[in-house]
Amino acid sequence: MWLRAFLEVARQGSFTVAARTLGWTQSAVSRQISSLEGALGGGPLFDRLPRGVRLTEAGRVLVPYAEGVAEALQGAGRELAALREVAGGRLRFGAFATADAALVPHALAAFRARHPGVEVTREEGFTPGLLDRLTAGHLDLAVVSTTGGARLEAYELHHLLDESLYVAVPGGHVLAGGGPVRLGRLADADWISGSPRPEGTLLEVALRQGFRPRVAHVVGEWTAKQGYVAAGLGVTLVPALAAESVRPDVVLLPVLDEGAPARAVYAATVRGRSSAPAVEAFVGALREAVGRIPHASPHTPPHPSPPTSRTMA
Amino acid sequence: MWLRAFLEVARQGSFTVAARTLGWTQSAVSRQISSLEGALGGGPLFDRLPRGVRLTEAGRVLVPYAEGVAEALQGAGRELAALREVAGGRLRFGAFATADAALVPHALAAFRARHPGVEVTREEGFTPGLLDRLTAGHLDLAVVSTTGGARLEAYELHHLLDESLYVAVPGGHVLAGGGPVRLGRLADADWISGSPRPEGTLLEVALRQGFRPRVAHVVGEWTAKQGYVAAGLGVTLVPALAAESVRPDVVLLPVLDEGAPARAVYAATVRGRSSAPAVEAFVGALREAVGRIPHASPHTPPHPSPPTSRTMA
DNA sequence: GGCTGCCATGCCGAACTCGCATCCGTCAGT
DNA sequence: ACTGACGGATGCGAGTTCGGCATGGCAGCC
Numbered sequence: 184m185w186l187r188a189f190l191e192v193a194r195q196g197s198f199t200v201a202a203r204t205l206g207w208t209q210s211a212v213s214r215q216i217s218s219l220e221g222a223l224g225g226g227p228l229f230d231r232l233p234r235g236v237r238l239t240e241a242g243r244v245l246v247p248y249a250e251g252v253a254e255a256l257q258g259a260g261r262e263l264a265a266l267r268e269v270a271g272g273r274l275r276f277g278a279f280a281t282a283d284a285a286l287v288p289h290a291l292a293a294f295r296a297r298h299p300g301v302e303v304t305r306e307e308g309f310t311p312g313l314l315d316r317l318t319a320g321h322l323d324l325a326v327v328s329t330t331g332g333a334r335l336e337a338y339e340l341h342h343l344l345d346e347s348l349y350v351a352v353p354g355g356h357v358l359a360g361g362g363p364v365r366l367g368r369l370a371d372a373d374w375i376s377g378s379p380r381p382e383g384t385l386l387e388v389a390l391r392q393g394f395r396p397r398v399a400h401v402v403g404e405w406t407a408k409q410g411y412v413a414a415g416l417g418v419t420l421v422p423a424l425a426a427e428s429v430r431p432d433v434v435l436l437p438v439l440d441e442g443a444p445a446r447a448v449y450a451a452t453v454r455g456r457s458s459a460p461a462v463e464a465f466v467g468a469l470r471e472a473v474g475r476i477p478h479a480s481p482h483t484p485p486h487p488s489p490p491t492s493r494t495m496a
Numbered sequence: 497m498w499l500r501a502f503l504e505v506a507r508q509g510s511f512t513v514a515a516r517t518l519g520w521t522q523s524a525v526s527r528q529i530s531s532l533e534g535a536l537g538g539g540p541l542f543d544r545l546p547r548g549v550r551l552t553e554a555g556r557v558l559v560p561y562a563e564g565v566a567e568a569l570q571g572a573g574r575e576l577a578a579l580r581e582v583a584g585g586r587l588r589f590g591a592f593a594t595a596d597a598a599l600v601p602h603a604l605a606a607f608r609a610r611h612p613g614v615e616v617t618r619e620e621g622f623t624p625g626l627l628d629r630l631t632a633g634h635l636d637l638a639v640v641s642t643t644g645g646a647r648l649e650a651y652e653l654h655h656l657l658d659e660s661l662y663v664a665v666p667g668g669h670v671l672a673g674g675g676p677v678r679l680g681r682l683a684d685a686d687w688i689s690g691s692p693r694p695e696g697t698l699l700e701v702a703l704r705q706g707f708r709p710r711v712a713h714v715v716g717e718w719t720a721k722q723g724y725v726a727a728g729l730g731v732t733l734v735p736a737l738a739a740e741s742v743r744p745d746v747v748l749l750p751v752l753d754e755g756a757p758a759r760a761v762y763a764a765t766v767r768g769r770s771s772a773p774a775v776e777a778f779v780g781a782l783r784e785a786v787g788r789i790p791h792a793s794p795h796t797p798p799h800p801s802p803p804t805s806r807t808m809a
Numbered sequence: 810g811g812c813t814g815c816c817a818t819g820c821c822g823a824a825c826t827c828g829c830a831t832c833c834g835t836c837a838g839t
Numbered sequence: 840a841c842t843g844a845c846g847g848a849t850g851c852g853a854g855t856t857c858g859g860c861a862t863g864g865c866a867g868c869c
Contacts, residue, residue, distance in 0.1 A: 223573075223576055224580075225576045225577070225579060225580050226580075226770060227770050230768065230769045230770050232768070232769075237633070237769075239769075239770045239772070240579065240585055240586070240636075240772035240774075241576055241579055241772070244572075244575050244576060244579055244584075244585060245572055245576065248568045248569070248571055248572035248575070249568075249572070251564070251565075251568040252565050252568045252569060255561045255562075255564040255565045255568065256561070256565060258561055259557075259558055259561035259562070260536075262557050262561070263536055263538045263554055263557060263558065264538070266538060266553065266554055266557055267537075267538050267539075271557075272553055272557060273553070320550075323553075455543065455545075456543045456550075456552075457539060457540050457543050457552045459552070459553035459554070461553075
């Protein structure tokens with residue numbers, strides 16, 4: 184193209200030498216320069232001397248601009264390459280709170296170690312809000328769960344794990360120290376939950392077990408919930424992802440679930456929207472993190488999660 | 497070209513609208529973007545949505561670079577246009593000392609008023625040195641004279657004027673107050689000259705008149721010469737261009753020359769080297785200045801100078 | 810369900826690009 | 840002064856690209 188021809192000729196002071204350097208023929212260079220001069224319409228860019236050529240004033244004026252163009256082009260190439268190799272660009276993701284307990288920190292640590300050039304920004308939120316921000320283009324990726332009744336079908340879902348559930352009971356509880364329990368045995372218990380109604384929360388599983396739990400205290404924050412449980416004010420459900428960060432005076436009992444697991448966790452992207460390589464890499468990091476965290480906490484055998492990516496149709 | 501297509505699509509968010517804006521067809525835009533994406537090899541630059549398109553991360557990265565390229569291109573166009581219209585660029589010229597007395601200042605004033613955007617640099621020197629610097633590419637234009645025996649043939653010459661000569665005599669000189677004189681009447685006078693030998697100087701004309709002038713004092717600087725003349729130490733030749741700046745106690749007598757004028761003054765450029773429009777404009781300003789200065793000083797009728805440009809072959 | 814808006818693509822003619830060979834002007838060495 | 844070498848310009852021909860036209864496919868909307 185004319186840009187390389189011009190700059191090379193300006194550097195070399197000769198069409199022939201420039202052609203050799205570029206791996207072209209002399210005639211190609213001659214034509215490129217000639218057509219460039221024609222296109223600019225401002226007279227010749229080089230004076231043709233018996234010994235090679237020499238920049239005219241117009242050519243001298245053009246040089247810095249041509250260099251600027253070449254630099255920008257080269258810079259674009261570099262940055263796009265960095266993007267391909269996940270050494271640049273940005274990654275904006277969101278996750279629900281309990282995923283931030285262990286899953287996301289592990290994945291993030293591994294990702295940042297492997298791809299220090301990527302600018303990562305993180306958000307916390309509930310699944311429906313995260314999906315909205317995904318759709319609006321404010322997020323590239325969202326770690327979401329099936330809890331909350333959000334319409335996941337519209338998104339590209341990368342399955343991360345199926346979470347088992349625990350019941351958190353105070354240290355002195357009658358069931359403490361025992362093994363896995365059926366949820367039905369807690370039908371009469373006081374429950375601590377983030378919402379007065381079980382629908383759309385983890386407590387939904389209770390409905391499937393045939394009872395409607397009595398929500399004695401509405402507490403949203405996880406630490407606060409533990410406090411209420413430890414004080415003997417009630418019991419609560421704990422997803423496996425949060426099992427790691429439980430205080431010692433609260434006992435976790437695995438819930439025996441017949442059939443389907445309590446909830447699935449996905450990395451979601453907008454369907455049909457191409458995702459940057461960093462997104463793929465982060466999904467990979469999330470997958471690895473799944474294997475690393477003890478989501479099979481004390482008392483239960485590890486819960487295997489299929490490594491395959493799945494798109495809900 | 498791909499640049500305009502990409503930027504316009506990025507701005508408009510639609511191939512079709514961008515095509516309308518550019519005066520192209522939608523298919524042309526589609527192909528341009530498609531081939532650009534292929535060339536960059538880093539995946540699509542736009543996500544194709546049902547409602548137009550949307551930049552991907554790669555596209556978003558590319559935008560500033562593309563804008564940089566477009567800006568540089570546009571800037572180059574602007575500056576080249578300025579160069580064409582003599583509203584930019586630079587002009588480096590040199591002139592011999594007596595041309596700087598009136599001719600060059602007048603021309604320079606007119607030129608700078610008309611073309612304030614041009615950066616002008618000036619040098620002073622003797623004709624041979626100026627021509628060397630012209631050849632070396634340090635000057636774009638040189639105001640030179642035939643005095644000095646320089647090889648003018650190799651240069652592109654724009655004739656400015658043919659200079660008449662004056663003899664400067666002290667106020668009380670016997671010839672003072674008389675009219676034009678023949679040089680032969682001063683064959684026995686003491687001469688003040690810049691060189692002990694008349695060859696290559698204005699005094700060369702004396703040789704053509706059949707006598708070898710006796711150089712009593714070698715004085716180079718014009719003001720100093722006048723001092724020597726005023727003090728009665730001798731007489732000296734004064735070119736018409738310097739006639740304006742003579743002190744009142746020195747009298748100028750027009751020299752009667754039979755045949756050829758004493759010397760010609762040219763604006764010289766390097767032959768075959770394309771000259772910037774500013775050079776042409778400055779030559780024009782010099783021509784106008786020739787008409788404006790009283791190179792026909794007291795005592796002589798104006799000496800017409802042909803306005804045609806001439807190349808010595 | 811038909812309609813509309815938007816992008817992709819097969820096809821074709823026009824234009825461009827490049828390499829090859831050759832020509833022209835200048836310079837250097839004999 | 841003649842000749843060979845060097846450097847750029849140019850006619851020619853083949854391969855490629857480019858742009859327009861028409862069409863197809865897909866999603867959303869009345």
